[in-house]
Amino acid sequence: MSNFEIEIEPKFDHLAMVRSVLSHALAAEPVLKQERMQDLRLAVSEATTNAIEAHRDNDVEDSVKISISIDDVGVSVVIVDRGPGFDPGQLKPHPPVTDPERLEYERGLGVTLMRRLTDECLIDPTPTGTTVTLRMLR
């Protein structure tokens, strides 16, 4: 069993390094198949992007915290921000892909990907921050 803690300043330049840490942690204890490692890498990157954005949009200078736990059951990654609380229920659904209006929407796929790519995606918003827990079972 392994645990990793990462703290990053709210800068998008740190996203690649977070993915690198995750990849190396998963490679050291290969409890997931390669394809599922890639899925988790993307989901974690999406959640971390949202966390950094929550800090930047609200002038929060605190670090974003990412915790990785690997055990016999699988992998859990927890992303904690100190933003004003992200409510995924407020996301406006995209028009159908067959609708030309779909091309007006460049953003808004991140949460969909987090949910579809992981075995469990919990988003817990509070007025003082959001905790996202992503789990992949082995």
Add this chain to the structure above:
Amino acid sequence: MRCVGEVALVPVIEPTFEVARYGAWAVMRVSGEIDMATAPKLRQHVQNVTARGPDGLVLDLDRVDFIDSTGLGVMVGAAKRMRMSDGALRIVCSQRHLIELFELTRLNEVFDLFETLDDALADVPSGEAP
């Protein structure tokens, strides 16, 4: 950045964007990782290329190691720009993980996907003298 745990970090490689002409079309070969930090560079390159008014744009993603929803969004924007000028957008992508990402988001129904660059340019006149 602070990290607690035994990991060997590798340097982050900046993405590259190589642009070439093929007849009246433009081909952009993208490499590296496309995320919220690097997507603005991709968007800028796409805007520079589409501003020249090519008949079509091929985005070759075969050397892309990672792409997130922001990168997909840039491609949605590229499709919109090309459609506004009656141009075509084609995407070269043979990596299974990337193809599944397009399928998961149903963007495979928005974009024309090709396995190879040759396939993407098969019906495009090269513009060279016979």
